[in-house]
Amino acid sequence: MGSSPNAEPTSEPERAPGRLPTPRTAAGREGLAALLAHPEHVVVALDFDGTLADIVPDPEQARAHGGAVAALARLVPRLRAAAVITGRPATVAVRLGGFDSVPGLEHLTVLGHYGAERWEAATGTLHAPPPHPGVAAIQAELPGVLDTSGVWHGTWVETAIERKGGRAIAVHTRRADDPQGAFERLRGPLAELAERHGLIVEPGRYVLELRPPGMDKGVALADWIRETGAATVLYAGDDLGDLAAFAAVEELRAKGLTGVLVCSGSDEVTELADRADLVVDGPAGVVGLLTALAEHLDVS
Numbered sequence: 001m002g003s004s005p006n007a008e009p010t011s012e013p014e015r016a017p018g019r020l021p022t023p024r025t026a027a028g029r030e031g032l033a034a035l036l037a038h039p040e041h042v043v044v045a046l047d048f049d050g051t052l053a054d055i056v057p058d059p060e061q062a063r064a065h066g067g068a069v070a071a072l073a074r075l076v077p078r079l080r081a082a083a084v085i086t087g088r089p090a091t092v093a094v095r096l097g098g099f100d101s102v103p104g105l106e107h108l109t110v111l112g113h114y115g116a117e118r119w120e121a122a123t124g125t126l127h128a129p130p131p132h133p134g135v136a137a138i139q140a141e142l143p144g145v146l147d148t149s150g151v152w153h154g155t156w157v158e159t160a161i162e163r164k165g166g167r168a169i170a171v172h173t174r175r176a177d178d179p180q181g182a183f184e185r186l187r188g189p190l191a192e193l194a195e196r197h198g199l200i201v202e203p204g205r206y207v208l209e210l211r212p213p214g215m216d217k218g219v220a221l222a223d224w225i226r227e228t229g230a231a232t233v234l235y236a237g238d239d240l241g242d243l244a245a246f247a248a249v250e251e252l253r254a255k256g257l258t259g260v261l262v263c264s265g266s267d268e269v270t271e272l273a274d275r276a277d278l279v280v281d282g283p284a285g286v287v288g289l290l291t292a293l294a295e296h297l298d299v300s
């Protein structure tokens with residue numbers, strides 16, 4: 001855009017919006033067009049680890065990627081609603097993500113434990129079901145199971161276990177000498193342990209999580225979309241637990257909803273890329289996409 005030589009200088013120079021990628025599927029292109037045309041009918045739902053936050057060896061050190069909260073704070077007020085849907089306890093995602101008390105995110109919803117928990121920014125309240133009794137039983141038995149697996153010994157066992165507020169328990173192999181080997185060796189014993197106590201195993205990026213059955217990100221996302229009355233959804237994820245949400249969007253699209261499926265790409269998980277309309281380069285790519293969407297909506 002040109003400017004007259006006599007124009008008053010402005011403190012904020014005009015910037016062209018960032019380039020929006022073109023979805024590779026017709027359904028994705030339709031979803032993106034609907035998002036840009038009618039953001040007031042759109043909901044955006046995002047996974048946390050690997051999507052909004054870079055993957056790091058210690059789960060407690062994960063943080064929202066630089067610029068993620070700012071991009072959300074700019075985009076979300078233009079939309080019908082926004083949610084983070086995560087395997088983390090909801091309040092842990094809020095703390096690590098820095099999502100509380102952010103101007104622009106006053107109505108953010110965080111669905112934790114794959115949708116079993118719900119935190120609302122508007123009220124700061126958390127709704128959570130009572131803990132499944134199998135989790136405490138597993139917590140007591142798990143160090144012994146890991147010790148006899150031969151993968152870790154002694155204090156190393158403790159760095160592998162993430163206790164998740166007593167509502168689930170995750171075993172991480174990222175910091176083992178052979179992360180993939182450890183993952184494979186633990187699959188059987190952990191599946192047996194989970195089944196004996198009425199839990200299921202949720203596999204992820206070098207993590208096996210033992211958690212209560214009956215909820216997944218697909219159920220959580222479909223229920224939340226229904227509740228918001230949205231016509232269009234954008235969902236972004238990176239891991240196997242996000243496949244259920246992808247399936248939910250595919251089902252809703254078959255019923256007339258429009259939607260965009262975004263894969264936060266990595267070398268560790270390839271299953272989502274095959275089904276996504278857009279593949280971006282990890283959390284940095286997700287932040288770039290959210291920022292470009294916000295910029296396009298700001299100038300439209």
Ligand SMILES: O=P(O)(O)OC[C@H]1O[C@H](O[C@H]2O[C@H](CO)[C@@H](O)[C@H](O)[C@H]2O)[C@H](O)[C@@H](O)[C@@H]1O
Pocket residue numbers: 047048049050054055056057058059060062085086087088162164170172174204205206207209239241
């Ligand atoms: O649904 P998500 O938000 O993607 O959460 C799924 C699991 O993510 C976390 O583990 C992953 O991120 C860690 C930190 O970067 C990394 O160390 C680990 O290897 C990844 O699997 C989290 O710790 C789990 O509890 C979540 O279930």
